[in-house]
Amino acid sequence: MVSAGEGSARARSLSHVAPADVPLQTALEALADPVRRTILRDLATHDDWSRACGTFDLPVTKATRSHHFAVLRAAGLIEQRDEGARRLNRLRRPEFDAAFPGLLAATIDRAD
Amino acid sequence: MVSAGEGSARARSLSHVAPADVPLQTALEALADPVRRTILRDLATHDDWSRACGTFDLPVTKATRSHHFAVLRAAGLIEQRDEGARRLNRLRRPEFDAAFPGLLAATIDRAD
DNA sequence: TAGACTGTTCGATGACAACCGAACACTAGT
DNA sequence: ACTAGTGTTCGGTTGTCATCGAACAGTCTA
Numbered sequence: 385m386v387s388a389g390e391g392s393a394r395a396r397s398l399s400h401v402a403p404a405d406v407p408l409q410t411a412l413e414a415l416a417d418p419v420r421r422t423i424l425r426d427l428a429t430h431d432d433w434s435r436a437c438g439t440f441d442l443p444v445t446k447a448t449r450s451h452h453f454a455v456l457r458a459a460g461l462i463e464q465r466d467e468g469a470r471r472l473n474r475l476r477r478p479e480f481d482a483a484f485p486g487l488l489a490a491t492i493d494r495a496d
Numbered sequence: 497m498v499s500a501g502e503g504s505a506r507a508r509s510l511s512h513v514a515p516a517d518v519p520l521q522t523a524l525e526a527l528a529d530p531v532r533r534t535i536l537r538d539l540a541t542h543d544d545w546s547r548a549c550g551t552f553d554l555p556v557t558k559a560t561r562s563h564h565f566a567v568l569r570a571a572g573l574i575e576q577r578d579e580g581a582r583r584l585n586r587l588r589r590p591e592f593d594a595a596f597p598g599l600l601a602a603t604i605d606r607a608d
Numbered sequence: 609t610a611g612a613c614t615g616t617t618c619g620a621t622g623a624c625a626a627c628c629g630a631a632c633a634c635t636a637g638t
Numbered sequence: 639a640c641t642a643g644t645g646t647t648c649g650g651t652t653g654t655c656a657t658c659g660a661a662c663a664g665t666c667t668a
Contacts, residue, residue: 397616407608408533408603408606408607408608409528409530409608412524412527412528412603413528413655415524415528416521416524416525416527416528417655417656418521419656421520436614436615437614437615438613438614438615444656444657444658445657445658445659446614446615446616447615447616447617447618447657447658447659447660448656448657448658449615450615450616450617451616451655451656451657452656453615454616466664466665468614468664468665468666469613469614469615469664469665469666470613470614470615470665471614471615484602484606485602486598486599486601486602487598487599487602487603489598490596490597490598490599490602491520491524491599494520494596495520496519496520496521509646525625529625529626531626548644548645549644549645550643550644550645556626556627556628557627557628557629558644558645558646559627559628559629559630559645559646559647559648560626560627560628561645562645562646562647563625563626563627563646564626565645566646578634578635580634580635580636580644581634581635581636581643581644581645582635582643582644582645583644583645
């Protein structure tokens with residue numbers, strides 16, 4: 385145990401944005417990237433918190449990968465949580481659907 | 497009369513793409529621009545063929561405006577037709593909705 | 609404590625899209 | 639024919655984003 389506060393320094397640096405506070409522009413830009421859509425489709429077909437960032441099959445390096453996860457988080461599309469050295473993910477489907485009805489379905493329930 | 501063919505040279509150069517043949521990537525990129533969404537919202541609230549390109553209130557020059565209309569056409573979002581010197585527009589709502597169910601509604605039935 | 613593993617941050621690069629002014633093409637009216 | 643109006647095309651600029659390697663920061667286990 386290293387701190388009496390809430391979570392580690394790493395966990396505290398993890399900032400989330402509520403989908404309701406996300407501008408449409410930000411949401412669309414986040415969805416308009418094929419790598420990010422791959423991540424979202426993958427999350428949509430797996431249980432919450434079952435996938436760490438490194439377990440996705442993506443054609444980019446880990447630096448770029450980390451960037452994409454940050455964009456998805458800032459767009460209110462995913463939630464992240466630390467579990468040991470790994471960072472687990474969850475698709476924020478109900479919250480995002482409430483803020484942008486139909487957008488997520490129209491975007492990921494379909495091949496490219 | 498200048499030609500026995502179908503329409504004028506100008507009209508013949510107007511190529512349209514069926515929404516069903518548009519990649520999701522192209523559709524999302526077209527929708528991820530605020531100027532283009534303004535055009536689409538405008539079209540959605542007016543009768544078909546009632547608006548010429550120049551009649552839209554947009555914060556860009558006519559060169560940029562022309563570019564945006566070309567992008568919307570290539571994404572299967574609008575159809576254009578020449579009427580004298582003006583080019584009239586129509587939102588391809590049913591065709592686009594069939595190809596991308598819910599996407600257009602999620603994008604334009606909402607403030608930015 | 610050393611090493612392996614996971615993920616972020618930094619700095620730089622390349623590609624691409626939005627944007628503009630100017631020139632051009634077409635149409636309609638005078 | 640001239641002029642005015644509408645829209646496209648061209649060349650160039652600018653800003654932004656995806657991408658990478660390298661360095662760094664935590665976490666876990668031996």
